[in-house]
Amino acid sequence: MIEIENITKTYRMGAVEVQALRGVSLTIERGEVVSIMGPSGSGKSTLMNILGCLDQSTSGRYVLDGVAVDSMNDDQLAEVRNRKIGFVFQSFNLLRRLTARRNVELPMLYAGIETGRRQRAAAALESVGLGDRMDHRPTELSGGQQQRVAIARALINAPPILLADEPTGNLDSRSGEEIMQLLLKLNRDQGITLIFVTHDPKIAAHTHRIIHVSDGLVAEATA
C-alpha cells in the first residue's frame, strides 16, 4: 500500500526554481491497477520517480508498506527499489552486453542472493514465454520479447508493486496488447499492484482507476 501526503518537488535550474509537484496526496491500495495520466510537463514523470523511489520529494510524507520512505538515504532507497518495486520502462532498459538470463539475474545479485539465481531467472523467463530465448542478447530479441525480459527482471525479487512507464510505447499494437495482458494477468494471479504511467487512453481503459496530473497537482481521480 502506497500513501503519499502533500508531496512537493522543487527543481532548481540555475537561479529559477521550478515546482514540479505542488502538494500531491494519494493512496494506492494493494492489488490495485491504476494509471497516472497527464500531459508532458504536468509533473507526471516526477510523481512516478518519487513513487518508484528513484527520486525524493522536497517535502511531504511517503509511506510504502508502512515504512516511511521520505527520510531514507540513497542506499536504503536502493534496497526498497530492489525488493519492493519492479520497473518496466518504455525503452526496456536492458543491459545490452548481457544475455536475457543474466539481465534477469541482476536484481538477485544486488539482493545478495547467492544460490539458485540461474534457475530462478530461467523460471521467470519461462513464465513470460521466453524459455527458448534465455541466452539471447537484447539486440537479438524483438521489442515485445525485450519487454518480456524486462518484466521477468522486474518480478524476479517478487516485489508487491510494479511500476510501468509507457510499457507499450515502443511496441506495435499487437505486442503492446500482449504485454498489457501479461501484466494484468500478474495482477489477477499474484495480486501485484500495477501502476501505469501513460498518456495512452487504451492502457488507461484497462485500469481500475485513473489519476490525472496537471500542473503539479492531482486534478481528479476517476474510477
Add this chain to the structure above:
Amino acid sequence: MNLTQGILSALEGVTSNKLRSSLTMLGIVIGVAAVISLVSIGRGAQASVTSQIEANGTNLIYVRPGSTQQSGVASAAGSAGTLTQADADSLLGVAGVAAVAPELEGRGQVSYLGSNVNTRAIGVTPEYLLVRNMTLADGEFISEANVNARSSVVVLGSGVAEDLFGGTAGAVGQKVRINSQPYTVIGVLESKGSTSLGSVDDQVLVPITTAQARLLGGGRYRGANVLSSINVQAENSDSIDSTIEQITLVLRERHDTYEGADDFTVSNQQDLLATITEVTNTLTLFLGGIAAISLLVGGIGIMNIMLVSVTERTREIGIRKAIGARRRDILFQFLVESAVLSLVGGAIGNLVGWLISLAMGQVQFGNTSIQPTVDADAVMLAVGFSLAVGLFFGIYPAMRAANLAPVEALRYE
C-alpha cells in the same frame, strides 16, 4: 554483490571493448616491464661488478700515488708519480702485511707474426700472482731470478694469448715483440673474466725491473724507481683496517706529509665495493624511478579510460541503480574493473620485463656481459605498484559513477 560476481562482471566490462582495454593495459605493461627490466639489469650489473671485485681477493689493499687533496686542489689518485720501490720495500715490515706486490703500468703493442694487440703492460714481481689471486693456465710465472736479471720474458693474459695464438695453449716458448722489443712467453694466465674496471685477461706481465729499465721507463722520484701502484695483501681481512692505518702511518713518515696533505691513497676492496655498490644502487634506483614514471602515466591512462567508460555507461549505471544497486555496488564494479586492467597489465608487464632481462643477458657489452637478476621483491613491487596505481586512478571515476543520481542516469542518452 560478492567478490567473485564483482570480478566476473568486471571481466565482462573489460572484455566488451577489447581494443580499448588492451591499449589501456599497454601503458601499465610498458611501465611494469620497464621497472622489472631496468631494475634487474641494474642488479645484474651490481652482482657482476661485485663478484669480479671479490675475485681479486678481499684481503687486497691498494696503495696509489696522489691524494684526494693537494694544496686545496683535488687531483685524481694515480696522477702523481710519488710512490717508489723504496716505499714498497718499507711496507714489508709493517704489522699485518702478508705480501707486497709493486707494479708499474703502461701500454704495450704486442705482436706475434702478423697479429698485434695494443694492451696494458704491467711490470710486476713474483708476489703479484698470489696477491692478485691469479692462476696460470700454462707455463710459469715471473721468478725472482727474472726480476734480478731484468729478463725479457712475458706472461700473457688469456685474452692476449687468444688474440695472438688462438688460445692459451701453444704460446709458451714463443717469441713475441712488445713495443718492438723481443720477449719470450713463459706463461699464460687463466681467464678471470672481464670486470667493468677493465679486463684482467687483457694484459701482459713482465718483470718490474725490465719494465723500468726498457719497456715503460717510469722515471725516478727521490732517487728511487717510480711505481704506479703497490698491491698489499693483508694477513687477514678482519684486521684490514688497522693494517691500512699502519701503512698510512709508515708512508706518511717516509713522505713527510700529514693527514689531509698525503701524496698517496690507501684503499681496500671493501671501500671500492662499498663505493660501487652505492653507485649501482643509486643507478638502479634512478632507472627504476624513471620506469616508475611510465607506470604513473599508464595509471593516468587507466583513469582516462575509466572516466570515458563511466560517461558511456551512464545509462547502464542508471539501470543498475533502478533495480537495486547501492553506491558501493557501483563503486566496487568500477574499482574492480580498473584493478583488473592494472593487474593483468602488471602480469603481462612482468613477463615482458623478464623476457627483456633474459635478452639483455645474451648481449655482450664490449667484453662484459651482465646477467640480469629478476628478484622477487622487484616483481612484488611492480605488481603492488601497478595495483595501487589502478586503484588510485580508478577511485575517482568509480566515485563519479557511484554518485550518479538514478533519475539523471536513466534519462541519459
